[in-house]
């Protein structure tokens with residue numbers, strides 16, 4: 001778990017990880033009371049309505065290796081530029097319980113895929129997890145909003161851009177536009 005950002009610029013660009021920068025075959029397993037098991041990817045899961053006696057298994061999201069990671073178009077077309085541009089603080093804000101798999105992805109898997117960033121370039125990324133438990137749905141959305149709110153409050157960013165594939169996360173972060181009307185806040189919904 002990591003909450004702190006290294007503040008350098010007045011502009012903050014935040015990316016979600018799963019299905020925004022990278023899609024994986026990690027599945028959330030829902031074990032129903034009658035024994036039926038549903039396997040949902042993270043975007044299917046964000047639209048799933050919970051039943052009280054569902055048992056939920058996030059183990060795919062806890063193992064140290066990502067499950068068959070694929071890089072999204074946004075990663076190639078936007079994220080890399082933002083990371084190399086040196087004009088904004090760049091953060092990856094994940095609802096995963098740990099940043100371990102993200103760090104492993106950038107430092108170990110990316111070079112295997114032919115992306116050769118220097119350590120200094122990679123050090124520009126702030127890896128942030130919103131908590132030690134796997135947060136989902138509205139709780140995750142609220143926690144992302146709250147984290148962004150704190151960064152604006154603490155560091156006085158005058159421009160914030162947020163990329164996420166979850167409608168709900170976008171909706172909650174959009175609320176900050178009213179709360180910080182003097183700040184340029186932009187949210188971008190990514191199609192997973």
Ligand SMILES: [Mg+2]
Nearest residue numbers: 016018019165
């Ligand atoms: Mg996502």
